[in-house]
Amino acid sequence: DQQVKQNSPSLSVQEGRISILNCDYTNSMFDYFLWYKKYPAEGPTFLISISSIKDKNEDGRFTVFLNKSAKHLSLHIVPSQPGDSAVYFCALRMDSGAGSYQLTFGKGTKLSVIP
Amino acid sequence: KAGVTQTPRYLIKTRGQQVTLSCSPISGHRSVSWYQQTPGQGLQFLFEYFSETQRNKGNFPGRFSGRQFSNSRSEMNVSTLELGDSALYLCASSLTGWNTGELFFGEGSRLTVL
Numbered sequence: 001d002q003q004v005k006q007n008s009p010s011l012s013v014q015e016g017r018i019s020i021l022n023c024d025y026t027n028s029m030f031d032y033f034l035w036y037k038k039y040p041a042e043g044p045t046f047l048i049s050i051s052s053i054k055d056k057n058e059d060g061r062f063t064v065f066l067n068k069s070a071k072h073l074s075l076h077i078v079p080s081q082p083g084d085s086a087v088y089f090c091a092l093r094m095d096s097g098a099g100s101y102q103l104t105f106g107k108g109t110k111l112s113v114i115p
Numbered sequence: 116k117a118g119v120t121q122t123p124r125y126l127i128k129t130r131g132q133q134v135t136l137s138c139s140p141i142s143g144h145r146s147v148s149w150y151q152q153t154p155g156q157g158l159q160f161l162f163e164y165f166s167e168t169q170r171n172k173g174n175f176p177g178r179f180s181g182r183q184f185s186n187s188r189s190e191m192n193v194s195t196l197e198l199g200d201s202a203l204y205l206c207a208s209s210l211t212g213w214n215t216g217e218l219f220f221g222e223g224s225r226l227t228v229l
Contacts, residue, residue, distance in 0.1 A: 043220030107157035
């Protein structure tokens, strides 16, 4: 059973418009929420994160929103640029005990920004 | 500073063989995690090592194993390869604190099992 779902496998957005990527989860034990971006033939790179005690975190064009009651996470990119075209993964952290943490990833959303 | 380095980048094996993948973390990072990425399942956690000890393990069969050396470099091994083991294997390192949950990933080792 998937604990983390990204229900949109792909998303196309016009350059300059807003991109909204969504992530839903089922386990309330997740305490930290991250977004990673992945280009082909590269490893994922960290983009932005948010702690469970906050509901919004902003970094330049990127804003992450957390709605704990709905168990919903979203990433807003505005304005979208062609270089943002990549696969975006949400990753949720859980304390596994003994100082270890484990990330559970969604399956990713492929974002295409059209010039 | 140098990032996470994984070798080999690409390899082809046949069913029944075994494979060893290597990961050198960012200098100073003591935690190394391994993930398997497949088109159908996304990224799935394999295991995490810290100070040469496995601290956490995902839901994979015993054919998947790993170890970490005193210099924090890590290896993972898959024995008796199956077709379904074809995947991108990603290594990620982090500082011990995990205060922000951020992992730094390598470019991965692409394994094809024929």
